[in-house]
Each structure stands twice: as C-alpha cells, then as structure tokens.
Amino acid sequence: MKRVAGILSVILVLAAFVSSVAAASISGDSGAYVHPYPSGIVQGDLVFGHSEGVTDWVIPGFWTHVGIIGWYDSSIGDWIVIEATTSNGVTFTPLSKFLSRYDTVAIGRVITADATIRYYAAYFAYLQYGKPYNWNYLSKPDIYSDSYYCSQLVWAAYMWASGYSINIDENDGAWSWTYGYAVAPQEVYDDPEVSIIYYHSV
Ligand SMILES: [Ca+2]
Numbered sequence: 254m255k256r257v258a259g260i261l262s263v264i265l266v267l268a269a270f271v272s273s274v275a276a277a278s279i280s281g282d283s284g285a286y287v288h289p290y291p292s293g294i295v296q297g298d299l300v301f302g303h304s305e306g307v308t309d310w311v312i313p314g315f316w317t318h319v320g321i322i323g324w325y326d327s328s329i330g331d332w333i334v335i336e337a338t339t340s341n342g343v344t345f346t347p348l349s350k351f352l353s354r355y356d357t358v359a360i361g362r363v364i365t366a367d368a369t370i371r372y373y374a375a376y377f378a379y380l381q382y383g384k385p386y387n388w389n390y391l392s393k394p395d396i397y398s399d400s401y402y403c404s405q406l407v408w409a410a411y412m413w414a415s416g417y418s419i420n421i422d423e424n425d426g427a428w429s430w431t432y433g434y435a436v437a438p439q440e441v442y443d444d445p446e447v448s449i450i451y452y453h454s455v
C-alpha cells in the first residue's frame with residue numbers, strides 16, 4: 254500500500270508539472286477554446302475543466318480542474334472564478350478566461366445548499382486568496398489549510414459553509430484505488446449533491 258502511494262505521488266507531481274507546462278503553452282496560444290457564455294449561474298456554482306492531451310493519462314478522472322464562482326464583476330461584465338492553480342495558488346480568474354482554457358467545460362450546482370451556504374462557500378474560498386498550491390494529494394485533505402489544490406478548495410468551502418454537513422467528495426473521504434484519500438475534480442462532479450447545469454465541448 255505504501256509503495257503504491259509512493260508511485261501515485263510521483264505520478265501526481267509529474268501530472269501537475271506537465272499540466273502547468275501545457276497551461277503555459279495554451280495561454281500563449283491565440284486559438285483559445287470558445288464556449289457559449291453560461292446563463293443562469295449563481296454565486297457558489299462549481300466550474301469544471303478538461304483538456305485533451307498529456308494530462309489525460311496521468312490525472313485520474315475525466316475532469317482535471319475545478320473552481321468556484323465567487324462574484325459578478327460588473328466592471329468587466331464577467332463572473333469571477335476562485336481557483337487554486339499550480340502556477341498561482343489560490344487566485345481570481347474571469348469566467349470567460351477560465352472557460353477558454355479547456356476544450357470541455359461544465360458547471361455544477363450544489364443542490365443541497367441554499368443561497369446563504371453558497372455565499373459562505375464563495376466567501377471561504379475568497380479568504381484563501383494568495384495561499385500556495387497544495388501538492389500533497391496523499392493525506393486526507395484539510396478544510397483549514399495553508400495551501401490548497403483545486404478540488405480541495407471547493408470541497409473545503411462547502412464543508413465550512415455548511416457546518417460540515419455538505420461533503421462534495423463523492424466517497425466522503427474514504428480510500429479509493431483511483432483517488433487515494435484525495436478529493437478529485439471528478440469526485441466533486443460525481444457527487445450526488447452536485448447537479449450539472451451546463452456542459453459544453455468543442
Ligand atoms: Ca459526498
């Protein structure tokens with residue numbers, strides 16, 4: 254078990270590295286992906302991204318990234334996504350820019366949360382701004398942490414906002430051979446408390 258965990262660790266670190274290299278090349282590419290701008294989204298919704306390429310075989314699950322809708326910025330006419338990225342840690346990104354990074358995108362709503370819980374989930378994520386990326390996928394993720402990976406951030410946000418009653422990890426932190434003890438973007442997507450309200454692939 255320990256050896257498997259060690260191998261998984263190396264693979265995940267490699268995946269993150271390859272992913273950041275891929276992201277850098279995409280951001281320098283004028284041919285960004287185009288998706289219809291989603292309508293009817295609300296604060297606290299979850300945004301998922303997937304890209305074809307080398308990351309597919311190293312990051313378990315179809316979805317490789319997830320962020321949370323923070324607020325609407327009327328000065329730029331765009332929603333702001335709060336996300337933890339390998340290159341910038343916890344950061345704010347316009348939704349249109351976020352979507353353009355991925356060939357396939359989706360938005361999920363936490364249907365067991367009311368507007369107040371969604372507000373506090375966004376607020377929790379907002380408060381983590383500037384914290385570094387968490388490379389430790391092996392331990393159980395902490396809600397209160399000095400670093401976050403993408404799906405840990407959105408999971409922690411809803412755990413905190415709901416008084417620990419809304420756990421958007423599909424297996425609620427149990428061990429799995431695919432994801433270890435982590436909460437992966439795919440597990441958030443698969444959680445029964447998350448309903449997909451938007452999906453687009455180019
Ligand atoms: Ca769950």
Ligand SMILES: [Ca+2]
Pocket residue numbers: 422423424425426427432433434435436437440
């Ligand atoms: Ca899990």
